[in-house]
Amino acid sequence: MSFYLPDKVNCNGEIFNVFITKEQIDARVSLLGKKLDKDFEGKKPIFIGILNGAFIFLADLMRHVTIECEVDFMKLSSYGDEKVSSGQVTELKEIDAKVKGRHVILVEDIVDTGLSMKYIVDKMKHYNPASVSVITLLHKKDATKHNVQIDYVGFEIPTKFVLGYGLDYAQEGRNLAQIYALKEG
């Protein structure tokens, strides 16, 4: 199967350059899957993907996880159509799974300020799960100001606006197979 892998894309009138290649993503996701297999062996965890951004990461990750597990989704919105966070978390879809007494793994595309993940972790804890773990493909460490636990990280990245592999700019670009960063200057 061939993928569309340009070095540069124009999304909604802005130029983005390739930042993390498909090869790098594949290698990292495979490693994370193996690590989760080891850490959650016999625990039958529930993976909860945070929509929309995490849908590709979660799908690829699941292909590398071989232990018994379940998958569910919740949907949040904090960016709207902008390149900076609105500073507010809006919950658009609740989880369906019963998480009481279960090992929950929250799967996020990117942690920026940490506001969304803090909101989700605090909310999950109210359901009395056996444990709550967090995995994010990308982490903007320097931008994170909310105190949030992150157990597994794909890539630590600088504070840049990124696109592709599930992440959008005004709903476009999610289908790009690599991660792109907004061209500066």
Ligand code: 5GP
């Ligand atoms: P936080 O609540 O940590 O500030 O932001 C988390 C959410 O904001 C992510 O799930 C994602 O939807 C969005 N977000 C944060 N940084 C970026 C970025 O660089 N690019 C895109 N496309 N979305 C981002």
